[in-house]
Amino acid sequence: MCDPVSLGLLASALTAKTINTRQTARRQDRELAAGIRKQGEIGRESAGRVQEEISSLAASDPEAEKAEAIQGFMNTLRANQDLTQEAVPGVPGASERFAEDVSGAQAGVGARAGGRASLLSKIDAPSRQRTREAVGRGQLAADVRGFADRSEMEDFMARLRASEQRNNPLIDIGADIISGVATGGIASGKNLTTLFGDKIANLGFLGAP
DSSP, X not given: OOOHHHHHHHHHHHHHHHHHHHHHHHHHHHHHHHHHHHXXXXXXXXXXXXXXXXXXXXXXOHHHHHHHHHHHHHHHHHXXXXXXXXXXXXXXXOOHHHHHHHHHHHHHHHHXXXXXXXXXXXXXXXXXXXXXXXXXHHHHHHHHHHHHHXXXXXXXXXXXXXXXXXXXXXXXXXXHHHHHHHHHHHHHTOOHHXXXXXXXXXXXXXXXX
């Protein structure tokens, strides 16, 4: 006849170790799930950055580059206005008509310079546009690589945290001791119920841990 106390001790030890292992597995799952959520956030950041660059390319217009180039040329002309005036110098003491002619000639020099600035800006604008787009694509590639590195690091850290989750050693040790006592009793043919009587039963070993 099987000893009910020995069987109860074995069942209790097995149940305790099983629950301990399941709790460890749940903690590992929580760490991995947290890592997946974080990777999802990083993925959304990466997708947003890509969409931002796509919108920037869709809105890319050489006219904006042209206007910027013209502004730069005109700023240079204004900064060198004295040189423009020196191109058609005046003569001190000359007649009013001569002064007007000089002034008109100087204005003509400025107008021709402005016209050339406009022409140069039209030539320069497409090149500037393509350069800016290339820089944007290069920056996008670097950013996406950075997002990928962050995602890989988060995956590594989540797996590391999950691997650090361990069973409660006290529960496992206690279960091993109980299991050893029960197995020893069965192997030796001793009836623990008869040997210890109500003392073991009152400890609650037959119930759930």
